[in-house]
Amino acid sequence: MSEADYEDTRSEQQWQADLTPEQFRILRKRGTERAFTGQYWDEHASGSYVCAGCGQPLFASDAKFNSGTGWPSFSQPSNNDAVAEHTDSSHGMVRTEVVCSRCGGHLGHVFDDGPPPAGKRYCINSASLKLVAPK
Ligand code: FE
Numbered sequence: 001m002s003e004a005d006y007e008d009t010r011s012e013q014q015w016q017a018d019l020t021p022e023q024f025r026i027l028r029k030r031g032t033e034r035a036f037t038g039q040y041w042d043e044h045a046s047g048s049y050v051c052a053g054c055g056q057p058l059f060a061s062d063a064k065f066n067s068g069t070g071w072p073s074f075s076q077p078s079n080n081d082a083v084a085e086h087t088d089s090s091h092g093m094v095r096t097e098v099v100c101s102r103c104g105g106h107l108g109h110v111f112d113d114g115p116p117p118a119g120k121r122y123c124i125n126s127a128s129l130k131l132v133a134p135k
Pocket of ligand 1: 103
């Protein structure tokens, strides 16, 4: 998918104005926050984790589990259309990048060592998320 395929087509300058420097570095530049430093790795409150860039719901707190990695970790997205996955061959590894399907913002990566039944571990940057309390 190219940038033009996403519904949210904000320009780079607009993103820079709308996001904090840390959010911009991670969401728009495929950055990674340091483990155990983000807002949500040890968060246990209920709610919906939405995209910090565009507000699309991405993960439910029910799917969050303690992975021990220092990043918020989820067993599945809130629905199959919430995220898109791309092969990422950077840094000498082949990983699967996870992005918001609405704005293309970088969220993190998905690995195959998660809890049963699906066995997926969505390893997500806190800076890409915003926890919205249930109504
Ligand atoms: Fe988004």
